[in-house]
Amino acid sequence: MQSIYYELPLPKYINVKDLRKFILGIISKKGELIRWSIYDIDTTENEKILKINALILN
Amino acid sequence: MRTTPTILVVPTGIGCEIGGFAGDALPAAKLLASASGCLVTHPNVMNGGALSEKDERIFYVEGYSLDRFAKAEIGLKKVNQQKIGIIFDKNIENNILLRHLQVADACIATLGIDVASYVITDEPVGIVISNELSGLSSGYIKNPDTLIKAGKILINQGITAIAIVTRFPDEVDVENINLYREGKGIDVIAGVEAVISHIISKYLKVPCAHAPALAPIDLKVNLDPRAAAEEIGYTFLPSVLIGLSTAPDLIDLPNFNKKITIHPDEIESIVAPSGALGGEAVLACMERNLNIIVVKNEGVLNVSSEWFDYQRLFKVENYLEAAGLLTAFKEGISYRSIQRPLNSIKNAI
Numbered sequence: 142m143q144s145i146y147y148e149l150p151l152p153k154y155i156n157v158k159d160l161r162k163f164i165l166g167i168i169s170k171k172g173e174l175i176r177w178s179i180y181d182i183d184t185t186e187n188e189k190i191l192k193i194n195a196l197i198l199n
Numbered sequence: 200m201r202t203t204p205t206i207l208v209v210p211t212g213i214g215c216e217i218g219g220f221a222g223d224a225l226p227a228a229k230l231l232a233s234a235s236g237c238l239v240t241h242p243n244v245m246n247g248g249a250l251s252e253k254d255e256r257i258f259y260v261e262g263y264s265l266d267r268f269a270k271a272e273i274g275l276k277k278v279n280q281q282k283i284g285i286i287f288d289k290n291i292e293n294n295i296l297l298r299h300l301q302v303a304d305a306c307i308a309t310l311g312i313d314v315a316s317y318v319i320t321d322e323p324v325g326i327v328i329s330n331e332l333s334g335l336s337s338g339y340i341k342n343p344d345t346l347i348k349a350g351k352i353l354i355n356q357g358i359t360a361i362a363i364v365t366r367f368p369d370e371v372d373v374e375n376i377n378l379y380r381e382g383k384g385i386d387v388i389a390g391v392e393a394v395i396s397h398i399i400s401k402y403l404k405v406p407c408a409h410a411p412a413l414a415p416i417d418l419k420v421n422l423d424p425r426a427a428a429e430e431i432g433y434t435f436l437p438s439v440l441i442g443l444s445t446a447p448d449l450i451d452l453p454n455f456n457k458k459i460t461i462h463p464d465e466i467e468s469i470v471a472p473s474g475a476l477g478g479e480a481v482l483a484c485m486e487r488n489l490n491i492i493v494v495k496n497e498g499v500l501n502v503s504s505e506w507f508d509y510q511r512l513f514k515v516e517n518y519l520e521a522a523g524l525l526t527a528f529k530e531g532i533s534y535r536s537i538q539r540p541l542n543s544i545k546n547a548i
Contacts, residue, residue: 160486
């Protein structure tokens with residue numbers, strides 16, 4: 142079991158209704174997801190960064 | 200009777216003012232169940248150590264399964280009674296194990312709950328509490344396989360719902376536990392508790408919930424009332440058994456053979472704390488264009504509505520206001536009709 146932290150730049154074009162699948166498309170590659178959530182969102186000058194913690198069984 | 204089926208989430212281990220302690224969101228859940236007529240929520244909301252309550256309108260669904268329900272992957276089927284089995288962690292000492300077995304007997308004798316059998320894991324589950332994320336409760340277990348194996352033994356014996364009791368280390372963060380008992384901190388073990396029940400839900404697909412086994416702690420004078428339910432008695436198992444006793448069956452979708460009491464398509468709203476909109480259930484409900492009712496209920500997270508451009512988002516000050524909004528939805532009253540100023544309708548073009 143592994144705890145993984147991601148910082149995903151949020152594409153500007155993305156609709157909120159597609160956000161979950163966008164995140165899963167990236168974080169589910171590492172193994173079986175047990176628990177995940179966005180725990181913070183940062184903004185820089187040009188973009189939003191999603192901070193995600195995922196617990197994965199591999 | 201009119202209903203507006205609703206999901207209520209108060210994520211575990213993020214220190215919410217309401218729901219961040221020992222079943223202290225239960226009164227809010229009862230209020231929302233009364234307003235909506237049908238509420239689906241999770242053990243963190245309902246479990247108050249030795250205290251809990253049954254409510255015909257509330258569906259008790261573990262967090263991982265609740266996320267699946269929000270994603271429309273499962274439906275819920277009401278049952279009169281679940282046949283409960285208990286998994287005990289091999290690390291639990293005999294005297295603590297005996298206390299838990301007596302709780303199970305008490306729930307049979309006094310509440311009429313069907314607790315059928317128990318199994319002890321082959322290996323210690325291995326709880327690891329982590330503080331990688333400062334201010335958040337998180338962690339993992341070293342031996343998920345032993346948990347799954349024990350659960351399979353119970354299911355093969357006809358068990359339909361599983362309570363899990365694991366031994367948490369005594370040397371956990373004492374300072375933070377004291378802060379929690381004073382109502383100032385987060386529940387440091389809650390994150391791992393969620394991991395344990397998520398594993399059973401994911402791999403065994405039955406109703407389940409977790410209670411930690413802890414050594415007795417010293418009496419505390421300045422205890423916060425919200426944490427007081429965990430100071431009653433020797434175990435946290437009663438609320439888990441009460442919740443599971445009538446937890447709904449989880450029906451994989453699509454399914455044309457089994458009668459489903461609540462199909463996820465019937466859900467109209469989800470109620471969540473204002474800073475906790477980054478969980479899978481809320482995001483799945485946005486995906487499905489449902490009402491997101493955001494309640495001011497501060498915790499350590501700040502994933503708030505300002506980040507989401509979403510039309511059907513309703514910000515309210517408290518759960519009383521959320522209940523009013525759900526009542527308006529249920530009765531078919533436009534919430535705008537009750538707000539002032541009331542503006543004239545606009546030309547759509």
